[in-house]
Amino acid sequence: MTILFSKKRRRPFRLPGFSLTLGFTIFYVSLLILLPLSMVIFHTLSLNWQNFLAIITDSRAISAYKLTLSTSFIAALLNVIFGTIIAWVLVRYQFFGKKFLDGIVDLPFALPTAVAGIALTSLYANNGWIGQFFSFKIAFTPIGIIIALTFIGLPFVVRTVQPVLDSFRTEEEEASASLGANRLQTFSKIIFPAMVPAILTGFTLAFARALGEYGSIVFIAGNLPFKTEITPLLIMTKLEQYDYAGATAIAFVMLLASFIFLFTMNGLQWLIQRKYSLNRSR
Amino acid sequence: MTIQLENINKHFGNYHALQNISLQIQQGELIALLGPSGSGKTSLLRILAGLESLDDGNILFDQKDMVALSAKERNIGFVFQHYALFNHMSVFDNIAYGLNVRSKKRRPTKEHIKAKVMELLSLVKLEDFAKRYPAQLSGGQRQRVALARALAVEPRVLLLDEPFGALDAKVRKELRRWLRKLHNDYQITSIFVTHDQEEALDVADRIVVMNEGRIEQVGTPVEVYDNPATPFVYDFLGNVNLFKGCLQKGKLVNGDFSLAIPGAEYQDLSATVGYVRPHDMSIDTTPSDSNIAATVTHIHTIGSSIRLEMHRADTNEYLEAELTKNNFELLTILKGDTIYIKPKHLKVFTPEDFSI
Secondary structure, eight states, X not given: OHHHHHHHTOOOOSSSOHHHHHHHHXXXXXXXXXXXXXXXXXXXXXXXXXXXXXXXXXXXXXXXXXXXXXXXXXHHHHHHHHHHHHHHHHHHOOOTTHHHHHHHTTHHHHSOHHHHHHHXXXXXXXXXXXXXXXXXXXXXXXXXXXXXXXXXXXXXXXXXXXXXXXXXXHHHHHHHHHTTOOHHHXXXXXXXXXXXXXXXXXXXXXXXHHHHOOHHXXXXXXXXXXXXXXXXXXXXXXXXXXXXXXXXXXXXXXXXXXXXXXXXXXXXXXXXXXXXXIOOOO | OOEEEEEEEEEETTEEEEEEEEEEEOTTOEEEEEOOTTSSHHHHHHHHHTSSOOSEEEEEETTEEOTTSOGGGSOEEEEOTTOOOOTTSOHHHHHHHHHHTSOTTTOOOHHHHHHHHHHHXXXXXXXXXXXXOGGGSOHHHHHHHHHHHHHHTOOSEEEEESTTTTSOHHHHHHHHHHHHHHHXXXXXXXXXXXXXXXXXXXXXXXXXXXXTTEEEXXXXXXXXXXXXXXXXXXXXXXXXXXXXXXXXXXXXXXXXXXXXXXTOTTOOEEEEEEEEOGGGEEEESSOOTTSEEEEEEEEEEETTEEEEEEEETTTTEEEEEEEEHHHHHHHTOOTTOEEEEEESOOEEOOHHHHOO
């Protein structure tokens, strides 16, 4: 053994336990993520190409993709705007009940999604507390879906932006002010750029979560094919009809879309990070 | 630009951080605010910059009242200890920032800004670094960028908050020289905060020594070093030996030893302290009636001077003396030897001297 090691001239890692922890990580990720996902592909493979194409390009499926993607995107965007404002308020100001408000932000995480769905539906239905004031329908339309997705995605943006704002040094703001910038300029040129990576992360998480959301939507969406039927519900419908292959085929499309999306966002993050901090010349 | 501070007071909660600070600064002066941490020097600088509010008092820049103006309106250049560069902007954009945020009417053209930034980059000797980001620079380079950024807006006064505090000794010395030279070339009124007495003595035209929210002494480096106005200044500026004792008929009695203090003939004090700098100690190898026996406990060689640490048996106190290498070699002192020392002159603060 000693001869082998001296021949290879292996440099010891600075931190011990690398192979053990890496091994565990790979095993854990495989068991928890890759194995279940491979079952999707495995089931899909039981279809031939023609059938597969027919299922995934079915007009009902396509309108479901469109609905899911567009509502998720709009909801994530809304969360970026309002989540950032909430994070700003929670970090920058001192007021009575701040801790309480801070705790409430996490509620959408803790609440069973079905409960959220029922609560939102009763609020926004035509005769609901809020729904009655609008001349157009909210529940059982895409607007209702967007509301539900905004609800469940809110904590992501708040919780990613908050620590960044928290650690932001006031010195940089003071430097900006002493150089003659007004508050708006200081925010847009100094503070906001520092928040962008966190906002992107929050957006990614909220969007990814919205893509797969099911529980809170089923009640408020109304589930009309071609109108308010989201992709996860279409998969569910197919499963209820024992059409496992059809369900997994559509699931595969969603999986691919999610993967491409996450990959792109990570790439974007990496580019930003690299630009500002990581490529130090040593 | 002249700066006038009148009776400035500042509280942080119950803590009286600045107490009746009054100070006059002439056009083109380079002033050091020197003091230990918590002495109020940084608070004073931040109040001058408009980054901190004051409770009462006046700040006049060229006789014009500044108190009501915000940092943005005071036209000052501020340099922070930890640089406070904008990390997402290149060096060029950092320096151009103060010009770019000006209103359309006052903003120079793009070409002007570029020329100005390049001029400043060459001033701080970072011409090749315009496209780099702050994370890619060393500490000394970052602080030079911060200085260039502050100078870009052509401030009327330059305020520096421990500008070299985060840098290593060699870079600090280099930048110190460079700041001195910059100041000589541009004659911009500058105030810098430091807790490093050597830095203050080396760079400043005048030093303002602060302690516990008050000004202890204002003067040129020579004045404050040679004629400290208070025991605090004596202690803070350079090393000092203390002779605790009592004053009897103009003599300081301390252990087995007594020394006449000129100018204190009519004073009798039961407890007082005599101060003497280590280089004001004369050293002998033979005893006499006016010197003190002490044992050498350590001999340090610091460059061209020798520092002796000694222990006095009679009072059980430690003393320090500094002498030149030549003197040291003539005396042939070894560790453990008993030598005889005598303060060349001893400064005693009688109560009138530092009563406030």
